[in-house]
Amino acid sequence: MKMRRLGRTDLYISAVGLGGWPFGGGYDWGPVDAAQAAKTVSAALDAGINLIDTAPVYGESEAFLGRLLKGRRSQVVLAGKCGLVKNGSWTDHDLRPQTIRRQLDESLSRLQTDYIDLYQIHYPDPNVPLEEALLELARQKQVGKIRYIGLCNVTAEEVVRASGITETASVQNEYSLLHPQKGEDVFCACRQTGTSFISYGTLCGGILSGKYKTAPNLRRADARNYFYKCYRAGAFLQAQKTVNRIKKLAAHLQVSPAAVAVAWALSNQTVSCALTGARTAEQILQNAAGADLMLSPKDLAFLEGRQCTCTK
Template identity: 40%
Template sequence: MKYNRMVQTGWDVSVIALGTWVFGGTNWGETPQRELVDAVHAAQDQGINLIDTAPVYGNGKAEKIIGIALKKRRDAFYIATKCGLVGKGKQTRHDLSRASIFREIDGSLERLRTDHVDLYQCHWPDPDTPIEETMTALRDLQKAGKIRAIGVSNFDADLLKRSCARTAVATYQGQYSLLARALENEILPFVQKNEMGFLAYGALGGGILTGKYRQIPRFAANDARSFFYPFYQSEDQKSQKRLERLAGLKDRLQPLNQVALNWVRQKPGVLSVIAGCRNRQQVRQNAGAADWDLTPDQTQKLEVLDL
């Protein structure tokens, strides 16, 4: 494993992190709990020391599984969880108010079986709460020792700047992959200039960039790939062409999951790539990306592929 320094905290964070949206079950199809616990332990064996989760993943389920997995190894990982996306039955609402954040942190600490969260991230913007209220609440949680560092996710550039003006924001988490490069315009340059760490999610495009599909698969309506990652829309003319191009690439550049992760990992400003994994095999295959680098020529060839 390789490690990058998170400048604002001094932590050395593994360049591949473990993503746990899939642990929630509801949006990705169920996986037996013992396999998920095993995936966390495999991540530790591979040198991964950052785990990303959220209370909204399976309505607390992902955090609970992490709590079980880390019972005797809390110190092996920096735990990054989130606030502001609050589950209510099958619906979710955006709430970054002080009262809601203070309620949410206690729930997360209980499920994660810990007395502190290392990185506490605003999951999505909340248009109804002034960002100053949110950042003050997070700073107060930091002073109380319940969280160590503050991060934001999915904020636009303006909201990010206003957050940073209020308090020290250590990380920005956003979607970044060969299929989703919008953050290169404003967010990544800002993050770099301000010595924040960029945490990339969706680097595997929800799995499509592993090249494992020959046809666009059909998932249930509540599956993340049906509503969150647009590359799975079979009506999109590009989808089948993309699969064909990936299949062609697979014959020349193996393994493709590592190619996709390394393309993101090697971009300037990227602190760590959060790879979602549902079992030990996926963890090991993804952690292996840290063992080699794409050459500049390979990177350039990937970028002209028009995926």
């Protein structure tokens, strides 16, 4: 597994990361097969994946990972988050310092660890200045509960502003073949500030792995239904144009479609890590293979719909 430096820190993270949201189960992802999920995490670690990302709002994900990583904590760059709070069926923003402290302590307890390697603001809070939240995270870093600070779902302006308040190691925003245009200004800000970019939604909840031949009948509360808009009616049919190009190139290269989608994200030199979800060991190994897949300029042009063939 290729490793890349996290911002300007002394940490190195795997080019492919494991997203912990699907391990949370509940309304977002449905029942979790604990034994299968344990094999998935173990396979990821054995493949050299060291970045595992989770959050308090991901259901049982933190508690599950806390139990599973016993004895293997030193192998993991654990990424956590703060700032979103479940309120019944709603999710609220809350980056007040007291909430950050409470969420951090609760996460440490569930994860059964003394520190979190990368602690990220999940979303900016419109009611709390970014500066106030970052200064609280800096205090938690000073006392040793977190090693490095990250940001998620932020604009380029927020990336630059944050770098002037405290050292920020990374930005985690959505980036995939279905959303290739979403990151250019943020990429520029990351290069300007020496901040790593971690892509999430790299497979768009699995759609770019080619697993769905027809639109799945998802529960309204399913994360793929409300979070990834590409699963909705006409958007699903539109996405299939990209999925079919991925499948065609994957067959040509004799790799999985998931590996192609991951390799596309990593072909962007600003992307340090492509975060992917997985429910099985086979899926995470297919994702991990994307780190070693080098796509040619013609391959990239084909995937992006800029030429009509996938031959080299």
